[in-house]
Amino acid sequence: MRTRSLLLAASAAILMSGGAKADEGMWTFDAFPRERMMAAYGWAPDQEWLDTVREGAVRLNGCSASFVSDNGLILTNHHCISSCLAAISNDDNDYLANGFNVATMEEEIVCPGQRADIVTSIADVTDEVKGAIAGLEGDEAVAAQRAITASLTGTDACTAEGYSCQVVSLYNGGQYSLYTYRRYDEVRIAWAPEAQAAQFGGDPDNFNFPRYSMDGAFLRAYENGEAAVTPNHLTWNPRSPQDGEITLVVGNPGSTQRLLTVAQLEYIRDVQLPRQIATLSELRGRLISAMDEDEERTREGNDTLGSIENSLKVQFGRQRALTNMDFFQTLIDAEEELKAEVAGNDEIGDPWTEIDEALDYARANNLRAVYDSPSGTLYGYAQTIVAANMEMAKPAEERDPGFGEATMGRIAAQLGQERTIHLWLDELLMEWSLSKAREYLGTDDPQTKTLLGDESPEGLSERLVRNTSLTDPAARVALLEGGLEALQASEDPMIQYALRLYPQVERIGDEFATNYSSKLTDPAARLADARFAAYGDSLYPDATFTLRINYGVVKSWEERGEMVPTTTTIAGTYDRATGNIPYDLPSQFIEKEDQIDKSTVYNFVSTNDIIGGNSGSPVLDRNGTVIGAAFDGNIYVTGGSFGYDAANNRMITVSTAALQEALEVIYPAPRIVAELAAD
Amino acid sequence: MRTRSLLLAASAAILMSGGAKADEGMWTFDAFPRERMMAAYGWAPDQEWLDTVREGAVRLNGCSASFVSDNGLILTNHHCISSCLAAISNDDNDYLANGFNVATMEEEIVCPGQRADIVTSIADVTDEVKGAIAGLEGDEAVAAQRAITASLTGTDACTAEGYSCQVVSLYNGGQYSLYTYRRYDEVRIAWAPEAQAAQFGGDPDNFNFPRYSMDGAFLRAYENGEAAVTPNHLTWNPRSPQDGEITLVVGNPGSTQRLLTVAQLEYIRDVQLPRQIATLSELRGRLISAMDEDEERTREGNDTLGSIENSLKVQFGRQRALTNMDFFQTLIDAEEELKAEVAGNDEIGDPWTEIDEALDYARANNLRAVYDSPSGTLYGYAQTIVAANMEMAKPAEERDPGFGEATMGRIAAQLGQERTIHLWLDELLMEWSLSKAREYLGTDDPQTKTLLGDESPEGLSERLVRNTSLTDPAARVALLEGGLEALQASEDPMIQYALRLYPQVERIGDEFATNYSSKLTDPAARLADARFAAYGDSLYPDATFTLRINYGVVKSWEERGEMVPTTTTIAGTYDRATGNIPYDLPSQFIEKEDQIDKSTVYNFVSTNDIIGGNSGSPVLDRNGTVIGAAFDGNIYVTGGSFGYDAANNRMITVSTAALQEALEVIYPAPRIVAELAAD
Known part of the structure; x- marks a missing residue:
């Protein structure tokens, strides 16, 4: 029965075409499929191996990483810290353009809001x-x-x-x-290459391979102002990967939807994705033109644009997967099979119909939740300040459990952090979101009227962004801590606007919790029970941005009839360079061309099953040493929300060998080299 | 059998929910369903009525219109001639902002390229x-x-x-x-209101009702420099419509896909629409930001932006219709029924499978055709000049039949017309299309390499647009008429670029004609035969931007439980105005507020079955007199590509009563008033 169970699990949870699915799965550390991996590869990590690795694995805001020295040094991707580099840059120091490389630990700079x-x-x-x-x-x-x-x-x-x-x-x-x-709670930037080295090929090369990207960077965790003491770090191993060798990736995959019902996937396909793709594409265009021929804005907006383009590519992949009729039919068949397996099981009942009913609510009301309030950092501050004060003003028994002085302290600490805000960008985001709200809800909708009053999206955004004091951390903290009455008396237009929207935001949030999210809880749990009943515990859970491990091998795949090489070398960068954005060589690649060992393995692919959130994950060999940092997948990984395509899914990693070459030759950082070599 | 035929025709060709489908159909003038209309309304036009109306109906570039005086005066929509107004505007005269209103016929200005x-x-x-x-x-x-x-x-x-x-x-x-x-071939602008009167409510109100739009304008046809003599014009009748009265709309619906197979609709839904919506949305965003806070660009780009937003709304509607699973199932059922009806009919065979095979080619190759060359007016000129010279250089027997000196003369006349080109806008369009080509084809694709060489989309577009001589009509004509050798020797970078792309453009065009379009011809014709065999000749053809007639009635529909009024009055404009774009009152609405008869019926809805291309169509009462110009539909009309929704589909018309008020009071034009009143 074991084999059949696995097979059925495969047809239920594994969705795309081709070959063995042996490498699928984002496993929790307390349920690693040791026997399954042994059967596939004749080796698997034991509990000690797993515990050691877990202790060296780091979760960042939205990314993954690892400790690689005794002194809190953290390896992650450049794209995970590019917003930090943008935030700490100023007219004198453009750390995105030039990289970040300081001679001493004392010169490392705090990444605002970053946690480990x-x-x-x-x-x-x-x-x-x-x-x-x-x-x-x-x-x-x-x-x-x-x-x-x-x-x-x-x-x-x-x-x-x-x-x-x-x-x-x-x-x-x-x-x-x-x-x-x-x-x-305190993380500083220790080293980063030029953004152009990390982003070489830009959006066109994103989710593609062959690839030539120095997408690595080092942070450092601090404790009471001192470098954290981290003896349980992973071991840096700057060697080239070998074809066919086992690679284990340890990190925090953000979100997958591999266990949703067909109706839920249809909802994503027919309701969510079309709107998200259209509106994000428009935002992309707004940003491209706003940055065009303005060097300062190009620098300031580059990171946001990169995030938007990355999200869009993921959504395109999700859309393509869900509009592939052959693929979708396999989902329908798998669901019918599961229904048949648990038919007549009273404890399970009919979770599918219950989920359909919750979806009816979402279909009719999803735009209310999407457009309850505008986008933008400054509005976000205002909403946080207003919501916190509203919550604190409630009698304790009506307050959110867990919300109290300690929460207020954490919020104050976050609001108090210095952060560069580009007014033009915040205004652009706000204007875009308000104009989309009007477009999707309609001019005559009461919610639109609350959002806009008699103002236009353009006029309202300009008025609020240009006249708020929330750009100042001290002002933010003062408003947070002044209490509700002071807030209501404040003349800050963004605060007044957040106060105006608050009843709407709260009501819509409550309505969705009551009529949608909470209606899904019970049937979704019974659906999980149904899967356990039918297929045993050989399943892994959907990604939840918590720590997971996956195994795979360094391996090629076939594209338009040809096998794609598993590795690239630094030399390839020079061949691909056209001299024009995004294929212009980084300045240090030009300057140090004669010294650089161009034969160094740069990026490589492996079969690991990953998704957004895994960026920066340490890639380990069977000895548990770090041979790279995962930073991307090929285009097939974008469909990974809904399933793992064993034939084509490939993770892309920047090798430790290439990062070592960068640290020694291209952006020399002897102190980091020494630190990595110690132990 | 007659009833059953009609009923089956309904299930095969009529696609959306609700009530009687009596008003569906875009009928040709040689096959008007007189009996069907008599049965529904107890009245129908006779042949004389139809002939008279046909003689007064005018087709413009992409729009519809009608003769309404003896002297070639043409009624159409403002949005049909806004690109003309933009083209003839200059620093002294902004005809979009201020309207076009001249005291004498001699001052009327040619609309470049406009034909009637x-x-x-x-x-x-x-x-x-x-x-x-x-x-x-x-x-x-x-x-x-x-x-x-x-x-x-x-x-x-x-x-x-x-x-x-x-x-x-x-x-x-x-x-x-x-x-x-x-x-x-010569059409001049005679009268137009302020754009803000025509576009009041802008994109948010487009495809919505209630509506307050003065979307009317007058052109005049000329012959040898004199006003055309048009005794067979329609009769202007500036009266209010009556609820329930019959309305006939005569115009040129552009394109519908009501007779496509399910596989063809899936191709539109899963391949074409997702890419079109994403890329057009990005273009929309690029344009919005490029125009932002730049008055001149706002004026120059407004018309293009309006077209893009209108297209997008149509595509959203098409996407929504095709992702409505209930609706799509009716299509699948209807196709199965038709297959059963003609099973075993050897003359019909299996056109569905043949169409599937052609679609396989399109699925694999559609991006080649979409991205064979960039967008932009200037590149378009270059491609026309290059293609014409290449064609002329061929031996006569290899040349396109019909291509010769006469064709060259027509092309020269078009190229020779003065036309304002906004370089920033042309550059934006070119840059956008080239960057999308790279995104969708991939950086390493040979076609991308032909398009870009070593240049970036941004650098290439700037170089070509800023250095070409094709902004000058005389230069265009000289290059066209200089012959192929002179062309090849030209130093114009846009011409050189078009020469570089020409082999690619021609090859892809040929491959698509051979492997796709021509493969559809025979099976599509047999599919039509199948429908005729099964359902008789009670069918109407898909729209082809040729003259059609449709009948309907002035009638409300239900929206969120309430009946929408059939008419609006000019007074409603003042109620809706917020003072902010796009709800700011036109200057003359402010200035003449006391004189304007606000009770005048402004816009009204009727059940007529229309689609893009019908804009400007005369709306006739049963006497054949003109009571309005159709300019839009409600949101349900956007799904009209695939079917007519009898319950909800409503055409929106600007009444002749409102236009008369405009001509008499708001933008006084006594000479036009007199001309319309003369019989």
């Missing part, structure tokens, strides 16, 4: 959570889940200085785990 | 065309169809001064008609 989390333990809390919400619906279920979450994360172990906890819902609520993290 | 066509006869040439291509495939079929077309349109009647002929393929090649036109 290391998993210290994982506990199964399924019984506690399911027990707390059993039999409840709607508001009551929401409240009960918030309460049990607050209770589980409110223990001494979780609230100790430098620690944090998270209740993670796995299998769409089929299982719950409590993750405890060692948290570093 | 009036159908003088329609002949069935199905036997001739089908006979010529019978049994042929691929290149031979293409050549044979070109030859018979050249022969049919090369008669004395067709080539006489001021005449032109067109072979129209109806029912996707099931039937062919020869349309003969009286053609006026």
